Amino acid sequence: MNKENIALVIGGTGSIGSAIINELKNQKFTNIISLGRSSNPPLDLLDEFSIKKAADFIKNQPGSLCLLFDATGILHSEDQNQMPEKTYKNIDLTFMKKNFEINVMGPALIMKHFLPLLDTDQKSIFATLSAKVGSISDNRYGGWYSYRASKAALNQMIKTASIELKMKNKNAICVAIHPGTVTSKLSQPFQKDNLKIQSNVESAKNIMQVMTNLKMNDSGLFFDWSGDIINW
Ligand SMILES: NC(=O)c1ccc[n+]([C@@H]2O[C@H](COP(=O)([O-])OP(=O)(O)OC[C@H]3O[C@@H](n4cnc5c(N)ncnc54)[C@H](OP(=O)(O)O)[C@@H]3O)[C@@H](O)[C@H]2O)c1
Numbered sequence: 001m002n003k004e005n006i007a008l009v010i011g012g013t014g015s016i017g018s019a020i021i022n023e024l025k026n027q028k029f030t031n032i033i034s035l036g037r038s039s040n041p042p043l044d045l046l047d048e049f050s051i052k053k054a055a056d057f058i059k060n061q062p063g064s065l066c067l068l069f070d071a072t073g074i075l076h077s078e079d080q081n082q083m084p085e086k087t088y089k090n091i092d093l094t095f096m097k098k099n100f101e102i103n104v105m106g107p108a109l110i111m112k113h114f115l116p117l118l119d120t121d122q123k124s125i126f127a128t129l130s131a132k133v134g135s136i137s138d139n140r141y142g143g144w145y146s147y148r149a150s151k152a153a154l155n156q157m158i159k160t161a162s163i164e165l166k167m168k169n170k171n172a173i174c175v176a177i178h179p180g181t182v183t184s185k186l187s188q189p190f191q192k193d194n195l196k197i198q199s200n201v202e203s204a205k206n207i208m209q210v211m212t213n214l215k216m217n218d219s220g221l222f223f224d225w226s227g228d229i230i231n232w
Helices: 015-024 048-059 092-117 145-168 198-210
Strands: 005-010 031-035 065-071 125-127 174-180 222-224
Touching: 005 015, 015 031, 015 065, 015 198, 031 048, 031 174, 048 092, 065 092, 092 125, 092 145, 125 145, 125 198, 145 174
Parallel strands: 005 031, 005 065, 065 125, 125 174, 174 222
Antiparallel strands: none
């Protein structure tokens, strides 16, 4: 019998993450697992031990990890009642730290504990949801200091990990994906009529298409939901 193909979504409780889980049901995966703060075992990006325990849990599942999809992230902070900064005068250390902890350090720890589990015998993928506003070359409007900078740092993590993965796992592809503007708790305060807004289902279908089409030499790149490459 063929071995089990595991697809793991971290942040499967979110708008895009939950839609990705639904899309995965139409794919080759035999075991679809969602982990996050409310799963069993729980995975909290602010707690490395929980990330390690979650990786041990995946290691003990039958089969191998073919897809690792990170759908976590923050843009504004409800507990601190803070919105992205419109000006450098609004820069706040606590809010900036939170952006970096969730959007950069959390995914970095996911890489540390989960990338060694990616299947080495067949194509395996690590994809993380970044954001086009993290592109330095595309920055035309300014603002959103913490979020932009955290996503730019996340992009650098992806590029760096792709270089290491080329040496350690020739079948692994590592990419950053911009999902488009998608209806969610995260984007709700910023949705404008003039923006193209996708439903989470639409975006997940598009992202799945991008992942299906990924080739080995796409590793280390930044794609948008339509499959176009975004310059760093
Ligand atoms: N929506 C958009 O328009 C848009 C545009 C560009 C980029 N993105 C990116 O897409 C990603 C997903 O966004 P979304 O719109 O789907 O947001 P969302 O619905 O708010 O989902 C965010 C997810 O992050 C998880 N999360 C937050 N803090 C966490 C922590 N400490 N530990 C573990 N998980 C944590 C949440 O888990 P809980 O359920 O436990 O809170 C939830 O699953 C983000 O990286 C975002 O930057 C979104």
